[in-house]
Amino acid sequence: MAGFTNEKVTEYLSSHYKPVDEDLAAFRAFNEEREVPLILRETESFLSLLLEMTKPSHILEIGTAYGYSALFFAKKLPGARITTIDRSPGMIPHAQAAFESREEGSRIDFRIGNAEEVLDELISETGSEEPRDLYDFVFIDAGKSHYREFFDKAEHLARPGTIVVCDNILMHGWTVDRSYEGAKRHRTNVKYMRQFIEYINERDDLTVSLLSSGDGLAVIRLHE
Numbered sequence: 562m563a564g565f566t567n568e569k570v571t572e573y574l575s576s577h578y579k580p581v582d583e584d585l586a587a588f589r590a591f592n593e594e595r596e597v598p599l600i601l602r603e604t605e606s607f608l609s610l611l612l613e614m615t616k617p618s619h620i621l622e623i624g625t626a627y628g629y630s631a632l633f634f635a636k637k638l639p640g641a642r643i644t645t646i647d648r649s650p651g652m653i654p655h656a657q658a659a660f661e662s663r664e665e666g667s668r669i670d671f672r673i674g675n676a677e678e679v680l681d682e683l684i685s686e687t688g689s690e691e692p693r694d695l696y697d698f699v700f701i702d703a704g705k706s707h708y709r710e711f712f713d714k715a716e717h718l719a720r721p722g723t724i725v726v727c728d729n730i731l732m733h734g735w736t737v738d739r740s741y742e743g744a745k746r747h748r749t750n751v752k753y754m755r756q757f758i759e760y761i762n763e764r765d766d767l768t769v770s771l772l773s774s775g776d777g778l779a780v781i782r783l784h785e
Contacts, residue, residue: 571603574602574603574606575602575603577606578602578603578605578606579606581609581633581636581637582636584636584663585629585632585633585636588627588629588632588659589602589629591627592626592627592629597626597627597629597652597655598626598702599626599627599629599630600629600630600633600702600728600775601775601776603774603775604728604774604775604776604778605630605633607772607774607775607778608633608700608726609637611724611726611780612634612637612638612698613637615697615698615724616638617638617641617696617697617698617724618638618640618641618642618697619641619642619644619694619695619696619697619698620634620638620641620642620643620644620696620697620698620699620700621643621644621645621683621696621698621699621700621715621718621719622634622643622644622645622646622699622700622702623645623646623676623680623699623700623701623702623703623711623715624645624646624647624676624700624701624702624703624704625645625646625647625652625653625656625671626647626649626652626656627652627655627656627659628645628655628656628657628659628660628669628671629659630645630700630702631643631645631656631660631669631671632659632660632663632665632666632669634700635665635666635668635669636665641668642668642670643668643669643670644669644670644672644683644696645669645670645671645672646672646673646674646676646679646680646703647671647673647676647703648673648674648675648676653673656671657671676703676704676707676711677707677710677711677714680711680714680715680718681714683718684714684717684718687718695718695719695720695723696715696718696719696720696723697719697720697722697723697724698723698724698725698726699715699718699719699723699724699725699726700725700726700728701715701725701726701727701728702727702728702729705729705732705747705750705753705754706749706750706752706753706754707753708727708730708753708754708757709753709756709757709760712725712727712757712761712781716783719783720783721783721784721785722782722783722784722785723782723783724780724781724782724783725779725780725781725782725783726778726779726780726781727757727778727779727781728775728776728777728778729775729776729777730754730757730758730771730776730777730778730779731773731776731777732747732750732751732754732776732777733776735747735750735751736751736754736755736758736777758771758779761779761781766783766784767781767782767783767784768781768782768784769781769782
């Protein structure tokens, strides 16, 4: 699985990829063989560095798939708690099995259902929590046309200074150039992704960095 960038560049960067451990490396191979959506290797390497720098203790993930990235967060940060959300019937059993078969799964709260509805439930649950009990890292990697809604709701669950990372914002290059093959089939997603990018960049209370790494990342810091 590769981003839309030059294949030789992707291969070179991937050749320097270092998995967190052998178990996660095997789980990545399992996902890749079955073409299950998961974070690209260079994206994982970037997240690994970012997590080491920020050391979050409470992570919110929107988009679980087979559970790879949630396990990556749990393995990378042995003391962290992770909440992850997914609604896909084809993904849920695999993620549950992945979490149940690993010690790290005990720190993963797997919420099943429509992400916006689950986020509303979490907002209700954490309404009286102290700031230290809120999320200090958010990873968004789900329905591309809903990033704005996911982000707005995640803000209500985040501490001041929280880092939010949104994956796949370039969507194989479609966000940049709609002439890319396949772009027409995803024009609604492209439209809403462009609107989301404009939205976060226009807000003065956010620090935003847009990166071409992998399939594109938006790294956002909520001001304190």
